[in-house]
Amino acid sequence: MGRKSGELIILSDRKNYCGLIETACSEGAKQKDACEIIGITARTFQRWTKSDSIVEDQRLNNKTPTHNKLPESIKMEIIELINKKEYRSLTPHQINLIKRRIFNNEKIPHKDKIFSIFQPHTEWINKGKAGVPVELGLRVCIVEDASGYILNH
Known part of the structure; x- marks a missing residue:
């Protein structure tokens, strides 16, 4: 049992x-x-x-309200945001990722994931450091000369 x-x-x-x-x-x-x-x-x-x-x-x-429950006003904002034309194209991609992960037991690589709907170019940056091993953002390469002038970025 x-x-x-x-x-x-x-x-x-x-x-x-x-x-x-x-x-x-x-x-x-x-x-x-x-x-x-x-x-x-x-x-x-x-x-x-x-x-x-x-x-x-x-x-x-138990009649205690859930503290982390979203208020109706925020739910409606999210629904409106999702239904905007510029974000609608992301939905099939997310559904596909969820199907792959749940039904196919597939591990989704970070390059396929969307970490921000507002900045789809955001990447998972693996730093390999003890304090903060991972960050979300965009990789940037800054090249400077011996004097400290930025040559390229």
Whole structure:
């Protein structure tokens, strides 16, 4: 029955699991082993049964607003921006990259990625340094003479 950590378990399943674990423990099984078979930790079982009755997952009743949720006004701005003629041509390219990455399990090279829709020429610059190993920008070559005058850029 293996479950992922943090997975939501509905109240009816919680009650069923607790009944099965309590039955197994009354017949001599260790609580930890019974919980592992169900796919939960012993601590989860203890948390579920610490009060008189098994309660519903409190995440369902959470009314706290998400702090990183985009406001509607910003969502609308983004949608308007995406629908502008100059950015519309980038959409098929991005969809293709996502398909390649997800469905074909392909690793997309940096040269194919778009790092900024406002400056499509922006590159991934691998510096190989300890502090800041990577930067985004445009490679620039500046040549100067012995006196410090810039000859070429």
